[in-house]
Amino acid sequence: MADDPHQLFDIWLSEAKASEPNDPEAMTLATADADGRPSARMVLLKGHDAGGFVFYTNSQSRKGDELAANPHAALLFHWKSLRRQIRAEGAIAPVSEAEADAYFASRARDSQLGAWASDQSRPLASRALFEARFEATRADHEGRDVPRPPHWWGYRLVPERIEFWSDRQHRLHERRLFTRGPDGNWSEGLLYP
Numbered sequence: 001m002a003d004d005p006h007q008l009f010d011i012w013l014s015e016a017k018a019s020e021p022n023d024p025e026a027m028t029l030a031t032a033d034a035d036g037r038p039s040a041r042m043v044l045l046k047g048h049d050a051g052g053f054v055f056y057t058n059s060q061s062r063k064g065d066e067l068a069a070n071p072h073a074a075l076l077f078h079w080k081s082l083r084r085q086i087r088a089e090g091a092i093a094p095v096s097e098a099e100a101d102a103y104f105a106s107r108a109r110d111s112q113l114g115a116w117a118s119d120q121s122r123p124l125a126s127r128a129l130f131e132a133r134f135e136a137t138r139a140d141h142e143g144r145d146v147p148r149p150p151h152w153w154g155y156r157l158v159p160e161r162i163e164f165w166s167d168r169q170h171r172l173h174e175r176r177l178f179t180r181g182p183d184g185n186w187s188e189g190l191l192y193p
């Protein structure tokens, strides 16, 4: 068993990739506004290493506004096929421009156009309006690369706490909690289920 939570995360994610029917990288992202009121939604994990967990979004979205007001968040993975969950909590930092550019450049062209066409989280009068905006964006970019919109970037959750939960018989589940100390080293303990 790995005693580095990032290594253990990678092992569990690779097992999830082998057994989940779709989107093993899907995770719930919980944020809170300046008054501490929470909200949650799914995003996709697009990078993971000892530095943290990376996802991409529109920084002018509801989550973007909340992260600007309160740069702390929680992530939750739940893999039903494995009966496992992982929780991670910590501070949020933007990825570098170079990292965001590189990831944006790797996306499908229609996804890149969609990032320009969507005012994520703002009211939309009709689906037809969005489709028209998308087609106008496509026409605007005809014959040239689609640059990364300045409001579209990545965030890295730098975990202070990562918990691995696995199902056991009779609800005697296992909970392994890793906490990062001020020296940056991880310590491990168990929690009652």
Ligand SMILES: Cc1cc2nc3c(=O)[nH]c(=O)nc-3n(C[C@H](O)[C@H](O)[C@H](O)COP(=O)(O)O)c2cc1C
Binding pocket: 023, 026, 039, 040, 041, 042, 043, 044, 045, 055, 056, 057, 058, 061, 062, 063, 064, 120, 121
């Ligand atoms: C499986 C799944 C993956 C998603 N991945 C992302 C993502 O990586 N980035 C993103 O901005 N929205 C993603 N979404 C859409 C978000 O859940 C959400 O609708 C959107 O980001 C707006 O959230 P907000 O209004 O709270 O900011 C995903 C939705 C699902 C169901």
